[in-house]
């Protein structure tokens with residue numbers, strides 16, 4: 122029997138992908154050879170210019186329905202990997218192929234303009250995340266309600282406190298329909314009460330997206346949204362598999 126294929130297959134494939142950052146202004150005198158510290162990627166200093174090897178030989182295949190947690194020590198390469206998967210970074214060597222519309226949510230504040238109102242920012246941020254103007258017009262009331270910002274929505278964003286900005290940003294971010302959703306830690310940095318209120322919206326958002334990769338240091342949050350995991354260490358994939366299994370191995374190693 123022939124099952125008709127969806128028009129677009131959402132997937133991400135990388136093959137031996139590497140991301141290097143040459144550091145031209147580093148003090149290289151004391152960096153005689155490749156140094157592996159406790160945190161961070163490898164620093165290769167065999168050439169004249171030290172090179173931070175943020176990702177090395179990363180081979181992954183993620184398909185529609187994947188809900189992947191990204192764990193690892195500080196500087197392990199999680200954010201760099203998310204940037205590679207979103208197409209923001211090209212691999213220095215190797216291949217990264219992305220099919221699907223990516224909504225990268227690395228920093229909740231990106232795409233916000235302090236001089237325009239909260240309402241205008243909702244529209245701009247939605248467009249930035251790949252929504253159409255019409256789609257945003259249909260959702261703006263719901264987003265405004267969710268933020269509980271009331272009349273402040275007509276004030277310029279510069280008059281908002283940090284928490285108020287996060288409310289606005291989370292309201293927009295959780296209203297979009299992404300094919301590929303890449304979330305970074307920052308989203309966990311909201312106050313507990315509002316986070317509780319956002320959880321349902323966030324998990325609905327994840328249900329709507331075809332593919333999720335979520336980097337976080339919070340097991341609780343990862344368990345809520347993901348079922349598989351990738352453990353990064355010094356820029357390499359150390360382990361990939363079922364979420365609990367990877368978390369156990371990662372924690373066991375850290376203890």
Ligand SMILES: Nc1ncnc2c1ncn2[C@@H]1O[C@H](COP(=O)(O)OP(=O)(O)OP(=O)(O)O)[C@@H](O)[C@H]1O
Nearest residue numbers: 142161162173175194195196197198199200201202
């Ligand atoms: N723009 C950059 N220029 C130079 N080095 C970078 C840059 N971005 C990241 N790195 C380096 O790449 C390595 C991986 O960093 P990355 O931010 O991906 O780690 P991470 O796993 O997200 O860390 P954390 O959990 O601390 O946020 C680190 O050694 C970091 O120093």
